[in-house]
Structures are given as C-alpha cells and as structure tokens.
Amino acid sequence: MSILRVDNVFKDFSGIEVLSGITMEIFEGERHAIIGPNGAGKTTLFNIVTGLYKPSRGKIYFLDKDITGRSVHKIARLGLSRSFQIINVFPKMTVYENVRNAIVSKFHHRFNWITLLNQDKEIERESNRVINVFAMEDVRDALAFELSYGRQRHLELALAIARDPLLIMLDEPTAGLNSEETRDAVQLIKEVTGGKTLFMVEHDMDVVFNLADRITVLKDGMILAIGTPNEIRENEEVRKAYLGRR
Amino acid sequence: MSRPQTYRLVWTVAVAALILIYPFLVAEIKVHLAVEVLVYVLFAISFNLLFGYSGILPFGHAALFGIGAYGTALILNHFPKIPLPLTLLLAISFSFIAAALIGFFCVRLKGAYSALLSLAFQMFIYAVALKWRSMTGGDDGIGVTLPDLHLPVLGIVSMKNIYNLYYLTLIIVAIGILACYVFLKTPLGNSVICIREKDMRAAFLGYDVFLTRLAVFSVSGLLAGLAGALFVLFQKFVATSCVGLDMSLTVALMTVIGGSGNFFGPVLGATFYVVFQSWVSSLTKHWWIFMGMLFIVIVLYLEGGLISLFKSEKIRLWVSRLGK
Amino acid sequence: MSFPIEIYVTQAMHGLVYGMLLFLIASGLTLVLGMMGVLNLAHTSFYMLGAYFAYSITIYLGSFWLSLLISPLIVGTLSLLIERFLLRKTYKGGHTAQLLLTFGLLFIFGEFARIIWGTAPLTISAPQVLAGNIPFMGRTYPVYRLFILGFSSLVLLGMALMLARTRLGIIIRASVADAEMVEVLGNNVPRVFLLVFGGGGALAALAGVIAAPFLSVYLNMGIDALLDCFVVIVVGGFGSLFGALIASLMIGQLQSFGVMWIPQLALIFQFLFMAVVLIIRPTGFFGEKE
Numbered sequence: 001m002s003i004l005r006v007d008n009v010f011k012d013f014s015g016i017e018v019l020s021g022i023t024m025e026i027f028e029g030e031r032h033a034i035i036g037p038n039g040a041g042k043t044t045l046f047n048i049v050t051g052l053y054k055p056s057r058g059k060i061y062f063l064d065k066d067i068t069g070r071s072v073h074k075i076a077r078l079g080l081s082r083s084f085q086i087i088n089v090f091p092k093m094t095v096y097e098n099v100r101n102a103i104v105s106k107f108h109h110r111f112n113w114i115t116l117l118n119q120d121k122e123i124e125r126e127s128n129r130v131i132n133v134f135a136m137e138d139v140r141d142a143l144a145f146e147l148s149y150g151r152q153r154h155l156e157l158a159l160a161i162a163r164d165p166l167l168i169m170l171d172e173p174t175a176g177l178n179s180e181e182t183r184d185a186v187q188l189i190k191e192v193t194g195g196k197t198l199f200m201v202e203h204d205m206d207v208v209f210n211l212a213d214r215i216t217v218l219k220d221g222m223i224l225a226i227g228t229p230n231e232i233r234e235n236e237e238v239r240k241a242y243l244g245r246r
Numbered sequence: 247m248s249r250p251q252t253y254r255l256v257w258t259v260a261v262a263a264l265i266l267i268y269p270f271l272v273a274e275i276k277v278h279l280a281v282e283v284l285v286y287v288l289f290a291i292s293f294n295l296l297f298g299y300s301g302i303l304p305f306g307h308a309a310l311f312g313i314g315a316y317g318t319a320l321i322l323n324h325f326p327k328i329p330l331p332l333t334l335l336l337a338i339s340f341s342f343i344a345a346a347l348i349g350f351f352c353v354r355l356k357g358a359y360s361a362l363l364s365l366a367f368q369m370f371i372y373a374v375a376l377k378w379r380s381m382t383g384g385d386d387g388i389g390v391t392l393p394d395l396h397l398p399v400l401g402i403v404s405m406k407n408i409y410n411l412y413y414l415t416l417i418i419v420a421i422g423i424l425a426c427y428v429f430l431k432t433p434l435g436n437s438v439i440c441i442r443e444k445d446m447r448a449a450f451l452g453y454d455v456f457l458t459r460l461a462v463f464s465v466s467g468l469l470a471g472l473a474g475a476l477f478v479l480f481q482k483f484v485a486t487s488c489v490g491l492d493m494s495l496t497v498a499l500m501t502v503i504g505g506s507g508n509f510f511g512p513v514l515g516a517t518f519y520v521v522f523q524s525w526v527s528s529l530t531k532h533w534w535i536f537m538g539m540l541f542i543v544i545v546l547y548l549e550g551g552l553i554s555l556f557k558s559e560k561i562r563l564w565v566s567r568l569g570k
Numbered sequence: 571m572s573f574p575i576e577i578y579v580t581q582a583m584h585g586l587v588y589g590m591l592l593f594l595i596a597s598g599l600t601l602v603l604g605m606m607g608v609l610n611l612a613h614t615s616f617y618m619l620g621a622y623f624a625y626s627i628t629i630y631l632g633s634f635w636l637s638l639l640i641s642p643l644i645v646g647t648l649s650l651l652i653e654r655f656l657l658r659k660t661y662k663g664g665h666t667a668q669l670l671l672t673f674g675l676l677f678i679f680g681e682f683a684r685i686i687w688g689t690a691p692l693t694i695s696a697p698q699v700l701a702g703n704i705p706f707m708g709r710t711y712p713v714y715r716l717f718i719l720g721f722s723s724l725v726l727l728g729m730a731l732m733l734a735r736t737r738l739g740i741i742i743r744a745s746v747a748d749a750e751m752v753e754v755l756g757n758n759v760p761r762v763f764l765l766v767f768g769g770g771g772a773l774a775a776l777a778g779v780i781a782a783p784f785l786s787v788y789l790n791m792g793i794d795a796l797l798d799c800f801v802v803i804v805v806g807g808f809g810s811l812f813g814a815l816i817a818s819l820m821i822g823q824l825q826s827f828g829v830m831w832i833p834q835l836a837l838i839f840q841f842l843f844m845a846v847v848l849i850i851r852p853t854g855f856f857g858e859k860e
Contacts, residue, residue, distance in 0.1 A: 050450065076452040090443045101440045104433050105452040111461070112433040120433075159451065303666060351849050357665050358609050362800055363848045369797060370841040377838075491793060495677065502670055532685050538678040545670045546659050 001028040002064060003167050003197045004049065009058030011044055011221075018044050019221045022058070026167070031198040033208045036218035037241075042201045043085065045218070046171055050082050051075040063166070076105075079166035085175055085201070087152045089159060091145035095136055098144055098155055100127040102162035133192060134158045150181045154188070161192050168193055170200040174207055186210055209233075217241075265416065269409050277408050278480075283520045284412075284419045285476045290500045290512030291426055292469035297498075298506035299430060300462050301442035302353065305361040305494055306368025307470055309348065312489025314341040314471025316375065316382060319390045319484040330395050330405070334418075337475045338468050345467020346460065353459035368494060375486045387485025390478055405479065415476050422469050427509060429465065438462045499541050505551020514553045576709055581826045587715045589822025590722040591784075594777035595795055596802040596814050597729065598770020604746040604809015606763055607665065608657065611672040613774060614799060615679035616645050618792035620775025621782040622683055625692050634697045634783070641779050642772040649771025653764050676792070683789055691788035718780050725776070726815070733811070742766060746809045798825075801844040 004026040011019040019041045026032045034042050047053045049060055051072040059068045067075050090098050103126045104110060104117070117123070131140055134154050139147060144155060153173065161168055173189060174182045186207055189198075202208045208215060208229070215232045217224040225235050232238055269277045289311055296302040317337035321328060328336075348367045352360045375382045382388065392405035395414070403410050429435050437458045441448045445455050478484050487493060496519070504515020519537070526533035544551055599613045620641045627637035652675065660667040695701065696714045703710035733739035741762055745752045753759040778791075785791065801821055806813030828839055 072446075072449040073452050073454050076450055082450055084447075088444065088447045090440055090447065092443060093440070101436070101448070102451050104436060109433040110437045110453055110458070113429060113435075114432065116428070116431050117433045117436050118431065159447075163451070303669060351845070355848065358669065359804075359848060361669065362804065363845060365800070366841045366845045366848065370838060370845070373838045373841065495673065498670070498673065499677075532681055534681040535678060535685075538674050538681065541674040541677070542656070542671060545667055545674060546656065549663075549667075 002026075003028050003030075003062070004199065005061040005064075006045070006049065007059040007061065009045070009048060009055045009060065011041075011048060011053065012056050017221060019048070019055075022218075022221075022223060024216055024223065024226060026197060026199055028197055029195060031193070031200075031211055031213045032216065033200050033202050033212035033214075034216045034218055035202060035205075035208055036224075039220075040218040041221040042218055043171060046082065046169060046201060050080060050169065076163075080169065081160050081163055081165035081167070082169040083156050083160035083171055083173060085172040087149075087156050089144045089152060089155050092143060094141050094143055095147070095155060096127060096131065096140045099130050099158055099162055100124075102159050103127045103130070106163040130158055130162045134188070149176060153177060153181075153185065157185075157188065157192070161196075165196070167197045167199060170198065172201050172203060174202065174204055182207060269412050274408060277412050279520065279524055281408070281412050281415050281480050283517050284415045285473050285480055286497070286500060286516040286520055287513050288419045288422050288476065289470055289473035289497050290504065290516040291423055292466045292473060293497045294501045294506050294509075294512045295426060295429075295462060295466040295469070297501060298508075298511070299435075299442065300438050300459060300466075302459065302463065303357065303361045304352070304364045304463075304466075305498070306348075306364035306366070307466075307497055308489050308491075308493035309364070309368035309371045310341045310345050310467040310470035311474040311477070311493060311497075312368075312371060312375065313344045314338060314474030315478045315484045315488040316474075317341065317471070318475040318478045319388055320381070322390050322392065322478075323388065326391075326393055330393060334472070334475050338471045341471020341474065342464055342468040345470075346464045349460045349463030349467070353456060353463055365494070368489065369491075372486060372489050372491075375489050383485070385486055387483055387487075390482050390484065392479060392482060411479060415480065418472065418476060422472055423513075426465075426469065430509070434458070434461065499537065503537075503541055503544055503551055505553035507550050508553045508557070511551050511553040515551065518552060577830075580709065580711065581830050582823065583711065583715070583719075585823035585826030586819065587718050587784075587822070588825060589819040590719055590726070591777055591781055592795070592798055592802060592822060593815050593818035594722050594725060595774050596799045596806075596818055597811055598766075598773045599799055600803045600806065600809055600811065600814045601742070601746065601766055602763075602770055603803060605742070605749055605766060606661070608661075608668050609665070609672070610657075610767075611669065611796070612652075612675035612679060613672075613770065614792040614796040615676055616649055616771040616774040617778040617781075617795050618683060618787075618789070619648070619679060620645050620778025621785075621787045621791060622687050622692075622778075623775070624779040624782045625687070625694050625787050628694050634694070638776070638779050642775040645775035645778075646768045646772030650764060650768035653767040657767070658760075676796075680789060680792065687787075689789060691786050693786045694782050696783040714783060718784060721780060722777075725773070729811075738762070738765070797841075801841075804844050805847050 002025055006022050006024045009019055009022040010017065022041075022045060034045070036042055044053065048055050051067070051070050051074070054069045059066055061067065062075070062078055062080060065078070067078065090101065093101070100117075100123060103123050106126070107123060109117075109120070109123065128137075128140075131137055134157070136151065136154060136158070139151065144152065147155065153176070157170070157173060160170060170189070174185050177185055182204060189211065198211075200211070202211075212229060214226065214228055216226045217232060217235075217238050219241050224241060225232060225238050227235065264271075268280060289307075292310075293304065293307050296304050296307070314337050317340040318333060321333045321336055325333075348364065352363050352367075354360075355363060376384055378384070395403040395405055395410075397403055403414075405411055405414070430439070437448070437453055438461075441453055441455050441458055449455050474488060477488065500515040500519045501512045502515070503518060504513065505511030522537065523533060526536060548554060550557070595614060595617050598616075599610060602613070603609055623641040623644055624634070624637040627640055628634045631637075656671060656675075657668065660671050696717075700714045700717045703712050704716070705711075731739075733743055741752060741757050745757075745759055745762060749759055749763075752762075781791075798821060802814055802817040805820070806815070806817030824839065824843070832839075
C-alpha cells in the first residue's frame, strides 16, 4: 500500500528553483532514506510534504489522499509526524509535559475545556509509557533545556513517534551525536519504528545503510537515483556526485 | 499535611476571611477603593491570559473593556426592565463576539504587528464612541442609574449601596478568576501554553494554532468585557476614557508591574496600582511619574514583576530568619 | 456640490505640507525599526518635546530660529542617552521588553511635559519673515506652510544625500537590510544604531519645532502623531524610507481631503486603512519580508 506519493513536485523561492520534478513513492512498512549533499533540497521536500510550504507545481498524496497545500496541523492529524534537524522540543516544559503535549493531541483532547488535564488517567498512563520506551523515567520531571544534547535528541524522537503515526519523518535524527550515541540512536529508532513506515533524511552513511530498505539520492533539487542500498552503492553517478566525497 | 502546606492553607483562609469581612473593618471610602481594585484585578487577569499565557500583546485590550462597559450602560439606560444578571450576560456576549472578530485578524500576526492591529481596532472603536454622540454621549459620556437586584432568597438588593456592590463585584470577580484559573488547567489551557512556547512544534503535533489562539483571545475579551460591565456598575457612568489609550496602557502597566509570569501577578499589580494611586495622588498630582519609573525598572531589572519578590528564595530566607 | 479647482489644489497643498511633516517624524521611527527591529513607541514623544522646547526657547531667548537649532540638540541628546542606557538593555530580552520599555517612556515623557508646561495648549507665532500669506492661484496661501514644505524638502534632500553618498549612509542602509552581516564585516553597528536613534529623535524634534507655530503645542500631539506614524510605517513597510515617504504623502492627502469631504469619518478611515493593510500585507507595500 502506498503511504506517501510525491508527484512531480517543483519548488522555487523567489526565482531560484530548489526542487525540480521530484517523483517518488514510499510504501507501507518501508524504511526510506533520502540523502544528498547540503542544499540538495532534502529539508525543503520534508517541509513541503508536512505542509509548511506549498509546492510551486505538483502534488503530494498521503494514503492516496491529496494533501497538497493542506495546513500543517491537518496533515499531522492524518497520521504524519516529523522530527527536526535542530532540536525543537518545548524547552521550559518538563520531559513529561513535552510528551504529554503529543499525547493530548493523539487523543484529540486539544480543545477540551471541560476536564482537568492532571486528572486524566489515560493521558498520564500513555505519557508514562512513552517515557519508559525511551528510558527517560529518571529525567521525567527535568526541564527539557536542562537535558544533555543526546537526551534532547531522544525527546525529539519521542515527540515524533508519541502519536503513533502512520508515517514517521525524521530529519537528521543523529545530527550532532558521537559514534556511540549514534549507534544507540539507530538501535532505538529500529525499535520504536518497528513495523511502521519511516522516511528519513540522513548524512551519516553508516546509519543509512544500516537502517534503510530503499534510498533516494537528491542533488541540486533533482532525484539522481532511487534504489536499495546495494543498488545505490553500485550506482556510478551517485558515487561520482556524492559517495566519492566521503 | 506538611508544614508549608499548612502554612499555605492558613494563609489562604486568612486572606479569604479578610476579604469577606473587609467592608466592616474600614471606612466607607475604602470600600469604594476595594471595588475599584476588584474591577481592575479582573481586567488585568484577562490581559495576562493573553500576554503572560498566550504570548499575545494586546495593546488595544481596552476595546473589549469598553464594549462591555458601553454595552452595559446602554442596556441599563434603554432597557431598564431587563434584570441585571441578564444585562451583564448580554454585555459580555458583545465583548466576546467583538473579541472573536478582532482576534480573527490579530492572532494570525506576529508580535508587534498583532499589537498594532489590536491598537488600530481599539482606536477605531474609540473614534466611533467619540463621534456617535447620540448613542454614547461622546467625550462627556453617559450616566447610568442602576436598577435593584432581585434575588430569590435575599429579596431586593439595592445597588446604590456600596456594600452590596462590593459583595456583588467580589462574587463575580472571584468567579471570573476561578474560571480563568481552571481554564488554564484544562487540556485547552495546556494547548494555549504549549503554543506559546513553540507554535511551530505544536502545529506539527496537530495543534490548530489559529483556532486555539482565537479561542483564548475570545475568552480574554469576555473577561475584559465583564470587568468593563462591573466598572459601569461601580462608576455609574461610562465615557470614551473606558475605551481609550490610557485604559490600555493602564492595564498593561498593572500586569507588568505585578508580574506577568505568575497567575496572581496581575492581582498584585492591580491592587498596588489602585492603592498607590489613591495614596500618592493626595500628595502630588504627578504620581504617574513614579508609576512609570517603577514600570521601567521592572521591565529592565525585575522581569518577574513585584510578585517575584515574594517568591524569591532570598526574601523567603530573610522572612524566616525574622521569625526566629 | 462642486468645488472650484483652487480648493482642490489648496487642500492638496495642505495634504502635502502635513505629509512632509509626517515623513520627517516617521523617518526616524522606520529606520530604527528596520535596523534593529525596535518599535519605539516613545518616538513621537521626541516630536512633542521638540515642540515644547521650541516654545520655551522662543519665549525665553526670543528667537524661533534658535529653537530650530537648540531643541533638536537637546532632544537628540536625550534620545542618545535613552538608547545607550535603557533601550540597549532590552535587546536580549526580545521585542516584548522593548515595546514595554518604550511604552513606559511614553508615559513618563507625557507626565514630564505636563509638570513643566501644564495642560493647556500653547501657541507660538511664526517669525515675522514667515508670517502672512502670499498670492496663490487667485487666493492666498500661508507663507509658513510653504516654509514647512521647503524646509522639510531640504531636510529630505540632505538625508537622501547622506544615505546615498556618505560611508555612514551606506552602513545604515546595509544595516537595515542585514545588521548582523554588517557587524560581521567589522563595522560598529551598535554605535551606528546609537547615531541613528539619536538622529531620528533629533529629526522628530525638528519636526516638532516647525510644527509648533502651525499646529500649536499640546500634550496629546505625540499620541496623535504616533497613530499617524504607525499607519505610515505599516503601509510603507518597516525600514523603508521611500515607503515611508510615499505613505506619509498619501496619508497627508487622505487626512486633508477626508477632513474636507467627510469630517466625521476621517479618523475612522485612517484606522480602517491601517487595519486593512495589516491584514492583507503585514510588511506594507515596500518593506522587506521579516
């Protein structure tokens, strides 16, 4: 089943074309990575898919539904979730409160003005469950900005998967992590996204070849190749343009 | 119950009792003062709902206060048969709707733009109030005669009696503050706060930033309108000053001086402002200057406002040492 | 009802005069806003103080011309001190702190004026050489208004030259576009900003001086001008001098003809206009995207 379909998407900013003719598809249960040099347009594509930008041309389909131009929150509610390259958690809220924000949304209680949030046992249970999955019980009541960078990355990841989304989009989830932290992160990602559909931007080739089922290579706003890790490794053009510079 | 909790409970009960028997402890003139304090407390709390909790700076908040005030005055004068509770309900409906309309345009904009637009709306309403003399009495305003309140158990309660007015205002303001407090503890209140923290992040989690902000803007407008209505009951008079720049500046001043980061900051700020004004204005016409300077000092050096002084560890230590 | 052509031209002239005056006031505000993102609510207080100082100087030193020199100097210095010792502390805190601070200053200046000069409006008369009328299209036109027009055009020219030709001017324009970059390139942006802030204040005071014989001097003149200025910077775009010029002239005409045609609603239209612009295009018609 097709989870995400990007159909001939173009994007230009004040005359500069950042994405040209992007067509790709992501299937259920797939782990799909998108790689490419800086400025290739990866985050822009993410922003278009999640509704932050409107494509200049082309369409986006989520579960075969046309979501082109829909607002960010509506797309998120359809089951699409994302993490950010630069940590984007709620800094002055505790880890628990951070996760709870996602859970409140998951249970569609955002506009509930009748009950007291603290009394909601279901939300409390679920928030604690997610915290346990990420082994963050010990910092449950710490303020997000006080955490170490590595743990903030965990929280960032937690926010992305807390709502149990159909498509998880991770933007450079291992950015800024050392090799040990990266290994842990990859392990964690494997666990928490097991069976779900994953779409991620990554620079770290080890992570990519470790995690991904299929890879899309982007360069200068255009797709250079799409294929399995082996196919990509063998691909002449890709090696020339990107892997060669490793 | 632990020590600090006992302290807190005793404190709260003492303060509540004091507030309840206050009119019998002081001269009548002080009761008038207390009613004024109550009205501004509610106004400041409504302002802080936007400023402190939603991250919206409504420079033109007096617009909603004024609509509540004018609405009440006009209904009381033109439809005196309507019972007072219904009049108040109507007045706050007007301010709620007005807030929804103004908010619809303001909440989409960022910071200074939103503040300016809110000011623009307020000055528009001010201009209307000024020019439409036949309805609003323009600059001079209109006087209001208060009907008596007909209550089931207590019978006829005259609103001309300042003591009755005190208790009526106290009850309404208490309900308003409680409603606000509880609101912030609901999931919707949480939505408001997390959107203030990081609106983009919240949107990506599925929060409708626009609608949530609109909701809190409208609620704040409703409470401001209620304060305006109570103001008219108190002053028995409404004029363009209720919807003017000075009123907007005043409520912002009160909230910031009291402390916008704390729920009760505005309460302290409004109380301080009214009391200080009544005290210093008898000494000098230019008490404004002190207020303005205090305001600047707080903006620059004491972000948490006056209430943060109560919460600071240093002061706590100092006070407890005094106790020994 | 049809008006003879002279009336239209006269009204247009009135509009032009007020528009140029408004531009003088608003130019400092928009530059400061464009450079550092600071919306100085107390800016038109400088305008008001300029007018009040002009009054005192004219009365006590006997010369209006002297006040043209001294008043901007005093107010300019005041604004330098304010930027250096008060406003600078708020840059880290974000825009709210700045808005609140300038707000408080607005208050204080108003009270200050009230203490020193009282609540009644004050009038000063234009110097003899500028008093009176000259013949214009079959009617007469006040010389003083032409003076305002001429003088502010001169100032405008001077500003334009300074910004276009001098090194300081180039740095200022670059800072409006990208202050961070300019600083990285080695320029002392805080000092430049201090100068712009002080210069803007002095300019506003100058506008106050020349407005004084024209509009008279009263406590709310700052607030009245503030609201007009807001419309100018919103329509003209934050940071755009050209936009501020066009917007000021437009508003001058709107006021002038609005007052003539529908005196009751002129004020209302102005605000509706601003509200509409803010709703449709928050950066005005000429400003940069934030």
